Amino acid sequence: MSKPKISIQNVSLSYYSFNQGVNSIKDIFTGLNFSKPFEKHEVVHSVSMEIMPGEVVGILGKNGVGKSTLLKAVAGMIKPSFGKIEVDGKVAPILAIGAGIEMELTGYENIKLLVSLMGSKIGKLKEMMPKIVGFSELSDEELNRPVKTYSTGMLSRLSFSIGVAQDPDILIIDEVLAVGDMGFQQKCMARIEEIKNSGSTILFVSHNIDEVKKICSKAALLGNNTLLEFGDIDNVAQTYLNTFH
């Protein structure tokens, strides 16, 4: 038995908001609870799962059950308020379409910026640039234009191309495939398949159950602020579908 790629042990995730939506100094004078300025909101409670190398896991659940929060925790952006998350390898999270894209800058400038935001070394860009440009199928002229002139589809092409250009050990995809034309969607699925076949682990969030079934071997179902079921994709997908009936 090999070591798990992602090990989530008894994890609870919370966020802290400033007391009762205090957003101005006026609210301080009209009654701020100084003894407890922050309010804790628990999003996910006591989740445990182990994900092995090469496994592709779909995360299912209704809106607002904490799917994205869990992904952010795996990506290391949020620390669990309880429990432990161990991740073995480099994580590439694609958490939103157009994440970090600067509308006023050109396509090329955005590629440079985002590659550095994702923590790549200086020399790496030269090697990644042709890959990103090739995958996006955007023309030289388009990439020299400010991104604010792009259509939503073009934006998602650029965004997704940057996200999958690095060869990550763990790829996290959060509902970003919905846009883009059919050709590009198929290309994205093919690339995900390729990353999967290279032995990387993938966490995949989508509300398109057929898509999830096609690429995932396992699934986790979140609901009632906790993990309801984790296991073989077909069983979990069935439970998920049953919750709507």
Added chain:
Amino acid sequence: MLNTESYNLLFNLAKRNIKLKYKNSILGFFWSFLTPLVYLLIFYFVFSTAFASVENYALYVLTGLVYWQFFANTTNEIIVSFISNSGIIKTINVPVLAFPVSALISELGSLFLTFLPFLTLMYYLGYSPGIAFFAVIPVTILLAIFSLGLALFLGTLNVYLRDISILWNTLNPALFYLTPIAYTVDLIPEKFHWILKLNPLWYYFEAVRASLYSNSWPLGVTWLYMLAISFLTFALGWFTFKKLQPGIISNV
């Protein structure tokens, strides 16, 4: 903490800050040079007769304005740096400290790039650089540390209380006139000096003036004040940031 990846990240973010600031403006980066120049002309026409007793008033005001612009821009940019980058903070795993630090770097870069034209201008206004010129380097570093500490403190709180950035913008002109930039200290009655000295900027501007205006090395006591103020302010900003950092991602 500081490896080649983070240098790359900070450098690219700083470059983006400068690009975005002057995007779609014809004169672009020249504005960093022009803004103090416009102020200089205003102050010169308004005050040069009133402050006729000040020797070489134009040079005096210019040295103050260059550093005031650095301080005001740096603090204003850093205070909103978490909020204006909320899109990145929420979706990409980037250390959030990169945003205030890159804002400081881009402002230091602007200051550095405008320094040569300003120095030329100062030369024409009658400044003859001596050995005391080099004092401006550590003074700039100390002022940068002070600005970062202060703005990190205010900027972290601003994530939770958005009034702070608005309040800071409103207080900016007051602070400007509380600092001897357009006027000299000896125009103020001695009995009010203690009030002016409560303003931490007093010491930095005194040191800048010593180096760039009166061609003398800043006094030892001024260095001590600057060191103490920079260190304490940075510590305040750092601990506030450390304490409130976990909440930033869900509150920006």
